[in-house]
Amino acid sequence: MTQVAIPLLLEPEQLAALINKSDANLLILDTSSAANYAQQHVPGAVHIEPKALQAGTPPVPGKLPSVEQLTALFSQVGLTADHHVIAYDDEGGGWAGRLIWTLDVLGHKNYSYLNGGLHAWLNEGHPTETTANTGSAVNFQANIDPTPIAEAEDVMARLGDTDFAVWDARSAAEHDGSKILAKRGGRIPGAINIDWLELMDRDRNMRMIDLDGLQQRLNSLGLSKDKEIVTHCQTHHRSGLSYLAMKLLGYTNIKGYHGSWSEWGNREDTPIEAESQQ
Numbered sequence: 649m650t651q652v653a654i655p656l657l658l659e660p661e662q663l664a665a666l667i668n669k670s671d672a673n674l675l676i677l678d679t680s681s682a683a684n685y686a687q688q689h690v691p692g693a694v695h696i697e698p699k700a701l702q703a704g705t706p707p708v709p710g711k712l713p714s715v716e717q718l719t720a721l722f723s724q725v726g727l728t729a730d731h732h733v734i735a736y737d738d739e740g741g742g743w744a745g746r747l748i749w750t751l752d753v754l755g756h757k758n759y760s761y762l763n764g765g766l767h768a769w770l771n772e773g774h775p776t777e778t779t780a781n782t783g784s785a786v787n788f789q790a791n792i793d794p795t796p797i798a799e800a801e802d803v804m805a806r807l808g809d810t811d812f813a814v815w816d817a818r819s820a821a822e823h824d825g826s827k828i829l830a831k832r833g834g835r836i837p838g839a840i841n842i843d844w845l846e847l848m849d850r851d852r853n854m855r856m857i858d859l860d861g862l863q864q865r866l867n868s869l870g871l872s873k874d875k876e877i878v879t880h881c882q883t884h885h886r887s888g889l890s891y892l893a894m895k896l897l898g899y900t901n902i903k904g905y906h907g908s909w910s911e912w913g914n915r916e917d918t919p920i921e922a923e924s925q926q
Contacts, residue, residue: 654732657856657896658760660768663734664775667691675731675783679747680738680766688776690736690762690769694725694783698743701750702883707830708911710883712753712797718790726783727756736762736769740848741856745888748895749904752796761856761892768853798878798903800911800918806876807837807919813871814839815879815894817887818909825922829882830913834922836880840869844886847893856896863897873899880905880912 654672655662666672667690678685678693685695700721703711713721727733733751735744744761751759762769770776806812816839821827823841825834835841842865849857871877877894881887884906894902905912912918 654760656760657763658734659763660772660774663690663762663769673731674734675725675727676734676736677725677747678736678766679743680736684738684766686778686780688770688778689766690734691775691777692781693734693736694781696721696725696747698737698746698885701743701746702885707914708883708907710885710908710910711906712750712792715790715792718750718754719788722754722790723786723788724783726786727788728786729756731756731758733759734762735759736765738766740767740845740854741765741889741892742844742886743888745890745892746885747888749796749884749888749891753793754790755793761896764853764855768855771853796903798880798905800905800907800915802903803836803878803905803912804918806878811875813875813877814905815871815877815887815890816841817844817879817881817890819843819845822882822909825920828913830909832913832920834913834920836912837919837921839921840871842866842869842871842890844881844889847889856893859893859897862893866897873897876901876903878903878905880908882909884908 676690676693678689678695679698703713735747737743814836816823823835847857849855879887879890884904891904
């Protein structure tokens with residue numbers, strides 16, 4: 649059991665104070681690029697190659713890896729049920745959010761996000777190391793909870809329902825169909841577009857933007873807490889951050905569409921809206 653109460657949104661100075669507390673039972677997981685991890689990382693952090701969080705199978709590379717792949721990955725990094733995971737990356741929260749979504753899929757609920765990730769940690773003068781940490785290998789067995797997972801069929805079945813909404817975390821150009829990254833361009837009908845980049849506060853070292861303001865915006869757009877909300881991008885990497893944002897806001901009925909646009913836009917049976925159709 650974790651003896652220290654650790655908030656979901658963890659500030660760098662809070663992590664700095666926790667690192668040497670043995671009763672915190674931390675497992676710090678760095679989902680930065682391999683180059684950035686090798687150059688400097690949070691002391692004790694174990695690296696997860698970001699792409700290891702995706703199956704990587706074309707044309708839908710963003711899908712959840714197999715049970716066998718997840719078992720091997722989290723055995724290697726040493727995840728146990730009593731660990732409190734600290735997730736961070738070097739880009740403002742996309743890969744860290746994808747990791748947190750993956751932990752939800754695995755039923756591991758003890759985790760925090762390092763606000764601002766590597767940017768905030770470095771720019772605010774916290775200690776780093778270059779030594780690669782391997783973690784203590786364990787026999788972790790992945791079990792999949794489908795609750796946080798949305799499939800294309802799930803989305804199609806709910807389109808038009810008043811208690812359902814889709815958050816498209818791609819760029820505006822992808823959303824309106826002017827930038828096409830699959831066989832077909834456009835959006836899931838009725839999907840609401842907030843680019844993941846809008847969730848990063850560049851004046852505060854890539855921290856999450858003000859959450860009260862974000863909640864007001866989500867409410868005004870129809871992405872309120874009383875709905876089931878599915879978030880997606882191209883490969884459910886950028887939408888890792890929108891998933892994380894909703895976790896931070898206390899949403900209880902959210903799912904990540906891991907097929908995302910690489911699946912939706914490449915299928916022939918999925919309905920699409922685009923500006924050219926208007």
